[in-house]
Amino acid sequence: MEERELILIRYGEIALKGKNIGVFQKKLVKNIKKALVDVPNIHVLDHHGRVYVEHDHEDYEKIVERVTKVFGIVSISPAHRTENKVEAICTAALEEAKRLIHEEGIRTFKIETRRANKGFPMTSPEISRHVGGYVNQKLDELSVDVHTPDAVIHIEIRNSAYIFSKRIQAIGGMPYGSAGKGMLLLSGGIDSPVAGYSMARRGLELEAVHFHSYPFTSERAAEKVVDLAIKMTVYTTNLRIYKVNILEIQRAIQEFCPQEEMTILSRCFMMKIAEKLANESGCKALVTGENMGQVASQTLESITVTNAMTEMPIFRPLIAYDKSEIVEKAQEIDTFETSILPFEDCCTVFLPERVVTKPRLEKIQESLDLLDVEGLIDRAIENRELVVVSRGKQIENPRY
Numbered sequence: 586m587e588e589r590e591l592i593l594i595r596y597g598e599i600a601l602k603g604k605n606i607g608v609f610q611k612k613l614v615k616n617i618k619k620a621l622v623d624v625p626n627i628h629v630l631d632h633h634g635r636v637y638v639e640h641d642h643e644d645y646e647k648i649v650e651r652v653t654k655v656f657g658i659v660s661i662s663p664a665h666r667t668e669n670k671v672e673a674i675c676t677a678a679l680e681e682a683k684r685l686i687h688e689e690g691i692r693t694f695k696i697e698t699r700r701a702n703k704g705f706p707m708t709s710p711e712i713s714r715h716v717g718g719y720v721n722q723k724l725d726e727l728s729v730d731v732h733t734p735d736a737v738i739h740i741e742i743r744n745s746a747y748i749f750s751k752r753i754q755a756i757g758g759m760p761y762g763s764a765g766k767g768m769l770l771l772s773g774g775i776d777s778p779v780a781g782y783s784m785a786r787r788g789l790e791l792e793a794v795h796f797h798s799y800p801f802t803s804e805r806a807a808e809k810v811v812d813l814a815i816k817m818t819v820y821t822t823n824l825r826i827y828k829v830n831i832l833e834i835q836r837a838i839q840e841f842c843p844q845e846e847m848t849i850l851s852r853c854f855m856m857k858i859a860e861k862l863a864n865e866s867g868c869k870a871l872v873t874g875e876n877m878g879q880v881a882s883q884t885l886e887s888i889t890v891t892n893a894m895t896e897m898p899i900f901r902p903l904i905a906y907d908k909s910e911i912v913e914k915a916q917e918i919d920t921f922e923t924s925i926l927p928f929e930d931c932c933t934v935f936l937p938e939r940v941v942t943k944p945r946l947e948k949i950q951e952s953l954d955l956l957d958v959e960g961l962i963d964r965a966i967e968n969r970e971l972v973v974v975s976r977g978k979q980i981e982n983p984r985y
């Protein structure tokens with residue numbers, strides 16, 4: 586094998602998957618390749634429970650930036666691969682030690698060796714001693730400290746030898762798509778992008794639905810949601826967003842139902858429409874940014890009502906978080922600044938003076954019975970628009 590720079594990938598929980606490990610690992614490798622699709626001359630290797638990315642020197646920064654955001658990876662290490670000869674290993678370890686002195690100012694080090702390939706003629710302690718002695722003797726400014734070294738240089742002897750020291754934290758979670766697909770109810774607010782991110786990080790592939798009341802809600806409000814979805818492609822690569830106009834529904838509610846039920850009834854329709862779209866596109870769950878007690882529509886009674894509207898499981902990953910924690914996460918995933926842009930939401934346009942905060946399911950069901958629920962839902966879905974975003978931009982004229 587030729588000498589190359591590479592990045593060693595560590596995955597956490599996937600390793601606990603027993604018999605299914607292969608499926609998860611394949612998905613991870615596929616997602617890494619997807620994340621690096623525009624980087625030339627890379628090679629993603631997948632053997633003996635280890636994943637490596639071979640790359641050219643000049644692409645290092647870009648690859649680290651991308652790979653540390655691939656769900657399922659817990660940490661990575663830039664590594665050097667050499668042939669299984671002790672001289673070559675010594676040379677690579679010396680290079681690594683020099684880098685550690687210059688970049689990290691280390692004064693002491695030790696070598697740790699793992700020998701998976703028992704055909705190698707020295708034992709692990711022998712390799713560590715030999716290579717450590719060599720590096721120590723070449724570099725006056727460095728000394729060996731086996732108890733509390735500033736840095737550990739690792740050597741792994743497999744089909745080739747791998748030398749590395751640095752460990753860079755990655756995003757964790759499970760490979761995107763390894764848990765099936767869910768439909769995210771994406772508003773323009775702070776919470777729903779974070780909710781989507783949280784489920785995506787656990788392996789749930791996402792599609793999204795956004796409800797608006799155009800022309801009562803503006804074109805800019807809808808663009809803001811697309812911008813949020815674009816931000817999310819850092820983690821999901823692609824995202825399909827269904828834009829559904831619920832103006833006719835809200836008008837019907839206004840005409841036939843008690844005004845204080847406007848918000849909860851709108852929510853009921855959102856759930857039903859989201860479920861229908863989910864069924865059409867192979868999604869097996871809904872995801873919302875609901876949070877206990879945050880606003881009137883998020884009391885236990887309101888959640889009980891909206892919950893009863895669908896048969897699908899509804900994931901509410903933010904239900905128990907404080908607002909400040911959600912904001913922090915939104916900043917971390919870079920959706921916050923877009924979320925706080927002041928555009929109207931379909932729920933605020935028709936906000937009545939008084940809202941029910943403790944709706945009863947039977948009462949809400951009676952109000953729904955006053956409406957042509959199926960017809961309203963079917964027309965809203967029929968008139969939906971699809972927006973597809975991919976790798977930081979919107980795709981023009983996507984195919985359904």
Ligand code: ATP
Nearest residue numbers: 770771772774775776777794795796873874875882
């Ligand atoms: P967010 O910050 O996500 O807007 P919120 O704190 O404003 O949430 P609500 O307005 O009560 O809370 O909405 C709760 C959840 O219902 C949202 O997180 C989202 O999943 C869904 N939702 C609300 N409005 C819409 C909408 N216009 N389109 C799609 N989903 C919506």
Ligand code: MG
Nearest residue numbers: 772773774930
């Ligand atoms: Mg909102």
